[in-house]
Amino acid sequence: MxxxxxxxxxxxxxxxxxxxxxxxxxxxxxxxxxxxxxxxxxxxxxxxxxxxxxxxxxxxxxxxxxxxxxxxxxxxxxxxxxxxxxxxxxxxxxxxxxxxxxxxxxxxxxxxxxxxxxxxxxxxxxxxxxxxxxxxxxxxxxxxxxxxxxxxxxxxxxxxxxxxxxxxxLASTRFNQSIWMKDESKISRVFNYIMHNYQNEISLDEVAAHSSMNKASFCRYFKKAANKTFSQALNEIRIGFACKEMIYSDLNISEIAFACGYANVTYFNKVFKEIKKCTPLAYRSMHLNNKEGI
Incomplete structure (x- = not known):
């Protein structure tokens, strides 16, 4: 597609x-x-x-x-x-x-x-x-x-x-526009799948099968097309939804982690800090009164 x-x-x-x-x-x-x-x-x-x-x-x-x-x-x-x-x-x-x-x-x-x-x-x-x-x-x-x-x-x-x-x-300097224009890409289908299933456990085998590819081929394809691994993309989307919940809901950090597909709160905190450069609590405090740049 x-x-x-x-x-x-x-x-x-x-x-x-x-x-x-x-x-x-x-x-x-x-x-x-x-x-x-x-x-x-x-x-x-x-x-x-x-x-x-x-x-x-x-x-x-x-x-x-x-x-x-x-x-x-x-x-x-x-x-x-x-x-x-x-x-x-x-x-x-x-x-x-x-x-x-x-x-x-x-x-x-x-x-x-x-x-x-x-x-x-x-x-x-x-x-x-x-x-x-x-x-x-x-x-x-x-x-x-x-x-x-x-x-x-x-x-x-x-x-x-x-x-x-x-x-x-927004896009990185490494983003390859020509891949999207020339390749019979399935990446749009992959991202749509993530958007509708990010709250659940998503395995590489599952998403590769959804894309009609084996796991190794899917990993190579996704990295080339998206300029990041599937795990990185999934984490970015999940953390994005976590940011929304921190601003628009009263859920605590553990509840937000589970709601965004993370079974382990410690791992959620680690990934959040890697992507947002601050802890979840610090992010919530900073953005409660200033929603710019979410």
């Missing part, structure tokens, strides 16, 4: 780029990629974000720019899949091609910083800090704007993004 390739189906004679506001039960939960840049603003949505080989939690206000042909998806938390009409994922999505303003527009001196931003977007650029709030307010105006006014606002947003002092580059 390949990550889905989306062709540019949205182009029309009235606009050279896409601006879309959506209220949906949950965001698209499968890896996909396309030729356009994508700016994703999650107004109301939280879950696990996948960009290249990056696996991280996201929350309301998450703002990320993804480059062309970089596989990505935002997997909403389970609560968004329960059919509650009062709880909807609210997002603003912008897509634009490299040359939507002309072949050399970003080569002019005034646009040098934006050109650098677009280059970094191959890895995914997450915007944090006060700039995220400022840009978020501008993005909320964009769907209601039209014509040249909308275009100028988008250029303004790109310029603000390019000068944001607090950003995270």
């Amino acid at each position: 390949k990550p889905i390739y989306y062709k540019k189906y949205w182009q029309d004679t009235d606009s050279s780029f896409l601006v879309k506001y959506a209220e949906v039960p949950h965001t698209f939960d499968r890896f996909h990629f396309h030729n356009e840049y994508e700016l994703m603003f999650n107004i109301q949505n939280r879950g696990t974000r996948f960009v290249g080989d990056s696996i991280r939690r996201f929350d309301n206000g998450d703002l990320v720019l993804v480059g062309p042909n970089t596989p990505h998806y935002w997997h909403s938390d389970d609560i968004f899949f329960k059919g509650d009409e009062k709880l909807m994922a609210k997002v603003i999505l912008i897509q634009f091609s490299r040359d939507f303003l002309g072949s050399h527009f970003f080569d002019i001196p005034e646009m040098y910083a934006v050109k650098e931003l677009l280059h970094k977007a191959t890895r995914g650029v997450q915007v944090l800090g006060n700039e995220r709030k400022i840009i978020g307010e501008l993005l909320l105006e964009l769907p209601e704007s039209k014509g040249w006014e909308q275009l100028l606002k988008l250029i303004h947003i790109l310029c603000l993004l390019s000068h944001s002092p607090k950003v995270n580059l």
Whole structure:
């Protein structure tokens, strides 16, 4: 199963780029990629974000720019899949091609910083800090704007993004985009399997069989495609869900460990510290009043 390739189906004679506001039960939960840049603003949505080989939690206000042909998806938390009409994922999505303003527009001196931003977007650029709030307010105006006014606002947003002092580059420098584009990849199926079973014990034999591969072949394939071992990916996803529980639930650390698939609390604490660079208790204390960068 390949990550889905989306062709540019949205182009029309009235606009050279896409601006879309959506209220949906949950965001698209499968890896996909396309030729356009994508700016994703999650107004109301939280879950696990996948960009290249990056696996991280996201929350309301998450703002990320993804480059062309970089596989990505935002997997909403389970609560968004329960059919509650009062709880909807609210997002603003912008897509634009490299040359939507002309072949050399970003080569002019005034646009040098934006050109650098677009280059970094191959890895995914997450915007944090006060700039995220400022840009978020501008993005909320964009769907209601039209014509040249909308275009100028988008250029303004790109310029603000390019000068944001607090950003995270998501995918690693070792991420191999070509593997996703050329290989008949089963990795999307693997990640979906993890997302639906992370609370249970998952063995290598089990997931290899689910991928119609033997264990040795699966391990080689997964390491090459995901740029990490299966165990590392599973731990990153489980710890991401543990972070959510620490902020949004009253469960104690042991209960959270068991709820996220860890039978041994000592091992959970060790893995958590390796990934988050702090203990679970320290993380909970730091983020109770500040949810940025989850």
